[in-house]
Amino acid sequence: MSDHPSSSSRFTAKIGLRWGDMDAYGHVNNVQYHRLLEEARIRAFSHWFHASGSERMLRSGVLLARQEIEFLSQLTYRPEPVSIEMWITRIGGASWEMAYDIGDPDSETVYARAESTLVAFDTAAQRPRKLGEDERSALRAYLGEPAAMRRRR
Template identity: 50%
Template sequence: MARHVYACPLRWSDMDAYGHVNNAVFLRYLEEARIDFLRRPDRQFQQGSVVARHEIDYKQQLVHRPEPVDIELWVSDIRAASFTVSYEVKDDDRVYVRASTVVVPFDFEAQRPRRLTDDEKSFLREYGDDDTDSGGAEALAA
C-alpha cells in the first residue's frame, strides 16, 4: 500500500498554554496534508470536494519544536460518491494522532454532491489498503 507523506511545520501559534499542539489545530494539519495529496498538478483528483466527517484519536501530546511532524495518509474506503482518508500524525517512533476524514466529491457549479470519476477512483486506489473498496463492486458501479 502506498502512503502519501506530508511534512507539516509546527507553528508557535498552534500551541496552547502548556506548550503542546491544541486539539483543534490537528484538523488544520489534516487539511494541509489532504490538500497536498489531492491538489497537486500531477494528481487525477482536480474537481471539488467537501468534508462530511472527521474522526480523531489523540494518542500522545505533540509539543512545540522546530522540526516538522510527518503526516502519513492513505485511502481506506472508496464508495460511489465518497471516500475515506486515514492518517497518522507521527515521528519515526511515536504516533500522536490517528484520524480519518470522509470526503464527498462536490459539483460547486450545481451545488450538489457528485460521483467519483473513473480516473479519481483509479488514483485513490493507488493509495488504498487491501480493503479499500469495502463498498464492494456494486457500490462502485452504482
Template identity: 45%
Template sequence: MRHIYRCPLRWSDMDAYGHVNNAVFIRYLEEARINFLFRPDKEFKQGSVVARHEIDYKRQLVHRHHPVDIELWITEIKAASFTIAYEVKDDDLVYVRASTVVVPFDFETQRPRRITAEEREFLQQYTDAADEEAVAA
C-alpha cells in the same frame, strides 16, 4: 502506498502548556489532504467537501521547530465518497490517528457528485489493497 506530508509546526499552534492544541490537528489534516488531492499531476478539479472527521488523540505533541510527518492513505472508496486515514507521527511515535470522509462536490451545481474513473484509479493506488498487490508482484 501512503502519501507523506511534512507538516510545519507554527508558534500559534501551541497552547498554554507548550503542546500543539488539539483543535489545530484538524488544520494539519486539512493541509495533508490538500497536499494529497490537489497536485499538478492529479487533482479533484471540481472540488470536494468533508462530510465527517474522527480523531483519536494518542499523546501530546510538544511544539518544536521541525515538522511532524502526516501519513495518509485511503481505506474506503464508494460511488460518491471516500475515506482517508491519517497518522500524525514521528517515526514510531504516533500522536494522532484520524479519518475523514470526503465527498466529491460540484460547486457549479452545488451538489455532491460521483467519483470519476480517473479519480478512482488515483485513489486506489493509496489503498491497502494496492500495497498487497505490490508485495505479491
C-alpha cells in the same frame, strides 16, 4: 520539507508547526490537528490528482463530511515538521474515506490517528457528484486498511 509517496500505498507530507499552535497547556491544541490534516490533504490531492491527469477533483470541489481524531501522545511545539501519512480506506460512489497517522518522522511516535470522509462535490450545482474512473484510479493507488483506531460502541 518534501512531500513524497511512501511505501505501502501511503502518501507522506511533512508539515511544520507554528509557535501559535500551542495552547495554554504547552502542547499543540486539538483544533490545530484539523489544520494539520487539511494542509496534508491538500498536498496529497495535488500530488494524486495532478499525477494521474485527473484535475477535475481539484477544480470541481471536495467537501469534508466527517473527521474523527484519536489523540495518542502530546505534541509540543518543535522546529522539525511532523510527518502525516495518508491513505485511502474505502471508495464509494461519490465519497471516499481516508486514514492518517500524525507522527515523528525520526521515531516511532504517533501523536494521533484520524479518519475522514470526503465527498466529490459539484460546486456549480451545489450537490455531490459521482467519482470519475480517473479519480477512482488515483485513489485506488493509495488503498489500504482502515486506521488502527480504538472503536467506540
